[in-house]
Amino acid sequence: MTEAYDLIVLGAGVIGCSTAWHAARLGAKRVLVIERNGIAEGTSSQSSGILRTHYSVPENVDLARRSYAAFAGLRDYLGDPEADCGLVVCGYLVVGDAGARSEAIRASLARQRALGIDAVEIDAAQAREILPLLRTDDLATFGYEAAAGHADPYLTATAFARAARRLGVAFHLGETVTDLAVDGARVTGVRTDRATYAAATTVCALNVWSNGLLGRATGLPIPLVAERHEVIALQAQVPYLPRYPVLKDMASPSMLYARGYGTSQLLVSAGLEGQPTSPDEQQADVSLDVVADVGAQAAHRLPAFETAGVASTWTGLYDVTPDWNPVLGPLPGWEGLVVAFGFSGHGFKLSPEVGRLLAQAALGLATDVPLAPYRYERFAEGALLAGLYGKGAVS
Template sequence: MNASGTDVVIVGGGLEGVSAARVLASRGVSVTVLERATVGSGGTGKSSGIVRCHYGVPSLAAMAWKSIELFDNAEEVLGEDVGFRRSGYVVGVGDQNAAALRANLEMHRGLGVDVREIGHDDVKEMWPAAYTEDFAAFGYEPFGGHGDAYSTAQAFAAAARRDGAVIRQGAPVAAIVADSGKVTGVRLADGEFVAAGTVVLAAGPWSAALAAPLGIDLPIRAMREQILIIDPGEYVGDVPVLSDLVSLQYVRAETGGKLLFGNSDLSEPEWADPDAYRNGAETAFMERTAARLEHRFPGLINAGFTGGYAGCYDVTPDFNPIIAPAGVAGLVIAAGFSGHGFKISPAVGELVADLVLEGDSLDPQVPAADFRLERFAEGKPLTSLNPYIGAGEMR
C-alpha cells in the first residue's frame, strides 16, 4: 500500500473542485485534486453555462458579478479563452412578479451589478422572433451571457497545475479518513492513503455518500434535467440569453447557429441515480418544449429539434450550495450547487480558499454563514429576498 501527502486534498475534479484548487495553489498551498474519472466529466460537462447575476440572494448575486470579471478576462487571468460570450442576459416576468423583479434589480444595483430595466421594444429588437406581450417587466444585464463550463474547468485545472497543484485523474476516493474528530486524509479505491490536514469534498451529487460514513448527513440529491438543441431555421445571431419566467424556460445561442433550450420549472423534480440516468431527451419533454417554443417564438416558423441530452443537478432542499466546514475538523464541503454552479465557480474557489486558510470569508459581500450546512437543521433555508411566484427555485 502506497502513501503520499499534501496540505489539502480536493475530492472531485468538477468545476468547483478545480476552481478551489486554482485559488489555493495561487495562495501557495500544496493541493492534490483526486478525480475518479476525468476533469469535468460530472455535471460540469453537461452545463448550459448561463452567466447572470439575477439572483434573489445577495451573496449569490455578488459572487456571480465577481465571477464575470474572470470569465470576461479569461485570456489574461487563465491564459486561454474559455468560451465566454458576453451576449447579454434578459429576464422576463409576468404581472405577478414585476414588483419582485424590480426589487431584485434594486438589490443588484446596490451590490454594484450593471443591470437595468428594459422595455418590450428593447426585447423585440434583440429577439425579433419573440412574442413578448405576456411579459410585464424585463431586467437586462449587458455583462451576462454564456460560457463553456468544460473548457473553464480545464483552464482552472491547468492554472492550478502551473502553480504546483497535482491533479490526479482516474483516482476514485473510497473514503475520507478521520481520527479523533479530525481529518487525516483520504483512502483511494486501490487502498492508497493520501495524507492531508484538510479535505475539500467537491464531488457533486456523489458527495453525500462520501460524507455519510463520517456521520455527516448532506441533504443532496441528484435531479435529472433535460436540454434540447434547436435549429431555429433562420439566422438569429448571438442573441442574449433569455430567461423566460412566464413559460419557465431559458434559451441561449449555441454554436453553429443553433439554440439551446433548458427548463426552468423545477417544481416536479425527477430524482435520479447520477451513475445510471437516461442521457437522451424524452418525447414528452420534447413535446412540452415544442409548445413553449411555439408560444414564445412564433416567428421561428422553420425551427426544429436537432438533439438533446440530460444531466444531473446536485440539489439541496433550498436549491443553494453548501460551502462550509462540516462534521469533523479539517473537512470543508463544496457541493449541492443545484444547477447554478457555473456562473459562481470562480467566486466559489475564493470562498473555499478563504474557509481553508482563514476559517471565514474574506469578502464582506459573501458571508460564509449563508452557505452553512446547519441552515437545513435550523429550518433557516437560504432563499430569495424577493421570490417569484411560480418560479420559486429561481435563486
C-alpha cells in the same frame, strides 16, 4: 508510506479545479486533486454555461458578480495568456407577465443595482430591438443585464487545471475516492482505489456523488438529491444568432431558459424542479412529451420556432438542496474538512469566487466574503436562502 498533502481536493469539476488553483495561488505547497474520470467529465460537461448576476438571493448576486469579473478577464486572472473560457457576452433578458414573478424580477434588478451592476428594466420595444424574435404582447416586465452571457465549463475547468498544474498542483485522474480517513472528529485524509493519502484539509467537491462519502465519514445527513434535467437544442429556419441574449421566460409555465447554441440553434430547458434520480444515471432519454412541452413553450415566446426541428437532446444532473443553494464550508463538529455541494443547477457561474472562498477556508484564512449564509446548519435553523421565484435554478 502514506503520501501527505496540505490540501486534497476531491473532484475535478469547475469547483474542484478552481479551488485547487486558488489554494496554490494562496501559497499552499502540496495540493492534490483526485478525480475518478477526467477533468470536467462530471456535471460540468452537461452545463448550459449561462453567466448572469440576476438572482433574488443577494449573497448569490455578490458571488456571481465577483465571479463574472474572473470570466471576463480570465487571462489576467489566471496569469495565463492562453486561457480561454469561451465567453460570449450577449446579455440576459428576463421577461415576466403581470403576475407575481414580475415583482420578483423588479426586486432582483434592484438587488443587482445595489451592488453596482448594470441591470435595468426596459420596455417591450427595447426588448424586441435586443431580440427581434421575441413575442411581447402577453408580457409586462422586461429586465436586461448587458454584461451577461454564457461560457464553456469544459474550457473553464481545464484553464483552472492548467494554471493549477503550473503552480505545482498534482492531478490524479482515473483514481476513485472510496472513503475519507477520520480520527475522532477530524478528517485526516482520503482512501482511494489505489492508495491512502494524509491531508491537513480535504475539500469535497463531488457534486451529486457527495452523499455517501460524507454521510459515511461524518454520520451527518447530507441534504442533497440528484435531479435529472433535460436540455434540447432546436433548429429553426430563422437562426437564433449568437448576439441574441440569454432569455429567461418567467411567464412560461416551466420558467424556461434559452440561449444561442453554435451559430444558429437555440438551447432550451425548463427552469423548474426536475425528476429525482440516481447519481449513477449517466444519460437518460428525453421523452417526446418533454420535447413537445418545452418546444411548445419556446415557440410561444419565439414564434419563429413553431416549426423548428430537434437538433439534439441530452440530460444532466443537478445536485439539489432543500433551498436550491449550495452548502459551502465546514460540516458542524468536524475539522479538516470543507464541503461544496448542492449548487442546484447554478454553480458554474459562481465557480471562480466559490473556489477562492473554499481555498481560503481550507487554508485557515479569513474568507473575503462570509460563507456563513451557506452553512450546513441553516436547514435545521430555518435560515434558508430562499429565492423569490420559488424552487428553480434562478434562486
